[in-house]
Amino acid sequence: MSIEPKTESAVREDVPDRPRGYVVGSAPDSIEREIGHDEFDPVGTLVLILGYFVILAVMWVFMYFVEFLGRGLTVVG
Amino acid sequence: MATFVDRYPEEASVVKATLVVSFLSLGIGALFGLVQALHRTGYLRILDSVDYYTVLTGHGVLLALVFTIFFLMGLFTWAVVQSLERPLPDIRLSWAWVGLTTTGAVFAAVAILAGLVPSIDMSADVLYTFYAPLMGHPLFYIGLAMFIVGTWLAGADWFLAYRDWRGDNPDERIPLQTFMVLTTMLMWYLATLGVAVSTVFFLIPWSFGWVETVNPLLTRTLFWFFGHPVVYFWLMPAYMLWYTVLPKLAGGRLFSDPLARVVFVLFLLLSTPVGIHHQYLDPGIAEGFKFIAMTNTMFLLLPSLLTAFTVVASIEHGARQRGGEGYIKWLGALPWRDPAFTGMALAGAMFAAGGFSGMINAGMNINYLIHNTLWVPGHFHLTVGTAVALTMMAGSYWLVPQLTGKRLYSRPIGLLQVVLWFVGMVLMSNAMHRGGLAGIPRRTAEPQYQNFEFSTMLGSVEEIQAGIALGGTLLFVSAVLFLFNILLSSIEDPIENPVDDSLPAPLSGASGSPVVLDNLRLWTAIAVVLVILAYTLPLAGIVGDAGVWGDVPGVPVWVSGNLDAALAALPEVIA
Ligand code: HEM
Ligand SMILES: [Cu+2]
Numbered sequence: 001m002s003i004e005p006k007t008e009s010a011v012r013e014d015v016p017d018r019p020r021g022y023v024v025g026s027a028p029d030s031i032e033r034e035i036g037h038d039e040f041d042p043v044g045t046l047v048l049i050l051g052y053f054v055i056l057a058v059m060w061v062f063m064y065f066v067e068f069l070g071r072g073l074t075v076v077g
Numbered sequence: 078m079a080t081f082v083d084r085y086p087e088e089a090s091v092v093k094a095t096l097v098v099s100f101l102s103l104g105i106g107a108l109f110g111l112v113q114a115l116h117r118t119g120y121l122r123i124l125d126s127v128d129y130y131t132v133l134t135g136h137g138v139l140l141a142l143v144f145t146i147f148f149l150m151g152l153f154t155w156a157v158v159q160s161l162e163r164p165l166p167d168i169r170l171s172w173a174w175v176g177l178t179t180t181g182a183v184f185a186a187v188a189i190l191a192g193l194v195p196s197i198d199m200s201a202d203v204l205y206t207f208y209a210p211l212m213g214h215p216l217f218y219i220g221l222a223m224f225i226v227g228t229w230l231a232g233a234d235w236f237l238a239y240r241d242w243r244g245d246n247p248d249e250r251i252p253l254q255t256f257m258v259l260t261t262m263l264m265w266y267l268a269t270l271g272v273a274v275s276t277v278f279f280l281i282p283w284s285f286g287w288v289e290t291v292n293p294l295l296t297r298t299l300f301w302f303f304g305h306p307v308v309y310f311w312l313m314p315a316y317m318l319w320y321t322v323l324p325k326l327a328g329g330r331l332f333s334d335p336l337a338r339v340v341f342v343l344f345l346l347l348s349t350p351v352g353i354h355h356q357y358l359d360p361g362i363a364e365g366f367k368f369i370a371m372t373n374t375m376f377l378l379l380p381s382l383l384t385a386f387t388v389v390a391s392i393e394h395g396a397r398q399r400g401g402e403g404y405i406k407w408l409g410a411l412p413w414r415d416p417a418f419t420g421m422a423l424a425g426a427m428f429a430a431g432g433f434s435g436m437i438n439a440g441m442n443i444n445y446l447i448h449n450t451l452w453v454p455g456h457f458h459l460t461v462g463t464a465v466a467l468t469m470m471a472g473s474y475w476l477v478p479q480l481t482g483k484r485l486y487s488r489p490i491g492l493l494q495v496v497l498w499f500v501g502m503v504l505m506s507n508a509m510h511r512g513g514l515a516g517i518p519r520r521t522a523e524p525q526y527q528n529f530e531f532s533t534m535l536g537s538v539e540e541i542q543a544g545i546a547l548g549g550t551l552l553f554v555s556a557v558l559f560l561f562n563i564l565l566s567s568i569e570d571p572i573e574n575p576v577d578d579s580l581p582a583p584l585s586g587a588s589g590s591p592v593v594l595d596n597l598r599l600w601t602a603i604a605v606v607l608v609i610l611a612y613t614l615p616l617a618g619i620v621g622d623a624g625v626w627g628d629v630p631g632v633p634v635w636v637s638g639n640l641d642a643a644l645a646a647l648p649e650v651i652a
Contacts, residue, residue, distance in 0.1 A: 035394060042332070052429055
């Protein structure tokens with residue numbers, strides 16, 4: 001199957017009676033509503049990525065503290 | 078509807094062959110990992126500490142080079158064939174590269190493993206970085222050279238398939254998966270130039286004794302010319318699965334096809350001119366070049382962040398289509414019982430953590446804090462050891478049924494397996510990072526010194542060692558579960574619908590994006606220019622200082638047969 005099939009549908013109709021919940025990759029079976037490009041607003045992604053940035057910044061400062069700030073200005077002094 | 082193996086039986090056999098080599102290496106490599114984790118923490122010592130380097134070399138080469146790259150070759154073959162929707166141009170060429178890479182890998186592995194058998198006068202305890210002055214048996218380098226040439230032929234196979242397709246479809250956009258394969262291979266051709274020159278012109282003649290000396294800094298620099306981009310060669314197959322398969326597994330669609338193309342182009346441009354960031358502490362390279370490498374490295378954060386955004390947004394799309402709501406609550410609507418999905422999602426989460434330690438590694442000043450400590454393996458077990466390896470294992474649960482027409486033997490065992498890997502790696506890599514901060518060195522069987530105590534910021538050294546040993550054990554168990562699950566799957570009976578292998582179209586397709594994105598010649602040319610800018614002067618400096626051939630005689634590491642040679646070389650090395 002090509003990544004850009006002719007149909008836009010994410011649900012596969014050609015296999016109606018596949019054993020549900022067993023086949024790997026069968027998540028598309030449980031689609032409740034189709035969301036197109038314009039209705040989709042990735043706020044959850046934004047929340048996760050901002051959270052990640054905060055953690056990164058705090059940890060980076062902590063590492064800098066371990067290496068330099070915790071010991072006084074040895075490089076300059 | 079038929080799956081891959083029914084449509085392209087010959088190509089499926091090629092892919093299966095590469096996966097068999099890949100998974101065998103995973104098994105042996107994981108066993109060695111367990112041996113190391115238990116040995117250096119003192120929990121169980123089945124080998125002499127002298128043999129630690131043999132095991133460590135086997136672990137590094139079999140996992141970081143053989144397991145990952147053979148998986149890549151299989152995945153890329155599958156991706157090209159299924160996204161161009163046509164068979165490979167000449168299946169004999171495909172079998173030729175399978176044969177060449179496999180023979181090369183076997184040669185290298187034999188040279189390494191012979192080090193464990195004292196009666197054979199052969200070894201290659203040169204670690205997976207294999208630069209001078211450590212010298213291995215010629216068979217090791219010959220195997221490596223064959224392996225590299227084999228990957229070049231594999232790339233040629235995919236480019237030929239693309240050329241045939243282009244002939245029939247002159248005006249279409251390159252299908253996304255093929256685009257990913259081609260850009261990755263262009264990066265690989267550029268990057269492997271360094272290691273090919275180093276192996277063929279220096280290491281092979283030197284290991285045969287045809288030349289007396291080499292310039293170690295030159296072989297190191299040529300290695301790292303390739304040693305950073307190879308990281309993306311591990312990562313790109315994982316990215317391909319995250320971009321094109323993971324959204325589908327989540328019940329959604331890729332957020333943006335053009336964004337995915339931009340990311341792969343950026344990796345082609347930026348991967349190679351950064352290798353010097355592994356050499357911040359090497360004497361003989363001017364500080365300024367190191368600074369340029371650091372700046373280039375920081376630019377590489379851009380494609381990584383674009384990927385984080387695109388991939389998470391695609392998953393979120395799946396969750397919302399499955400009824401997910403809220404800012405965070407949608408995470409609960411994802412198919413967490415599917416081992417392929419959960420494995421890839423956990424792998425991605427670990428990659429985010431690895432991004433942090435990678436940032437520390439990349440900083441020229443703060444790198445000094447962790448250089449050559451256990452922190453470094455802590456970092457890359459998050460990236461290649463989990464982001465890549467776990468994605469490959471999880472992807473196999475979805476891919477292997479397409480190649481065999483058989484269903485996965487057990488989904489629950491698969492789920493347990495991916496979770497065990499995650500937990501094991503949290504334990505092991507957390508302990509390694511903290512051990513590194515305390516100054517515990519890497520690559521040694523005996524990390525303890527006499528009359529010296531490591532001081533930790535949190536917890537104790539004993540607890541760090543317990544974390545490594547326990548984490549390593551869980552990881553090994555996980556690898557065994559994976560191999561058994563795949564093995565048992567492959568002896569099932571074929572069934573009608575072993576897997577849902579359809580890939581939905583992206584939310585935003587390629588058609589609206591600038592055509593210049595598909596201009597591979599242009600991107601290659603820019604990439605070459607960037608490499609020339611980053612490397613000409615440092616290489617000229619290195620050769621100017623010590624000459625092309627240098628003056629270091631080499632330390633043969635197959636000591637058993639070469640003790641005299643090693644002892645004779647020693648005074649010169651020390652001097
Ligand atoms: C069963 C799972 C694994 C265990 C228990 C394990 C354990 C270890 C340990 C303890 C070390 C540190 C050795 C030292 O510096 O003294 C190490 C090094 C290393 N591991 Fe793993 N590892 C595992 C999986 C992986 C995977 C999946 C990869 C890559 C795909 C990988 C790649 C490496 C590399 C490249 C090194 C460094 C070798 C060197 O320094 O030359 N490991 N591993
Ligand atoms: Cu690097």
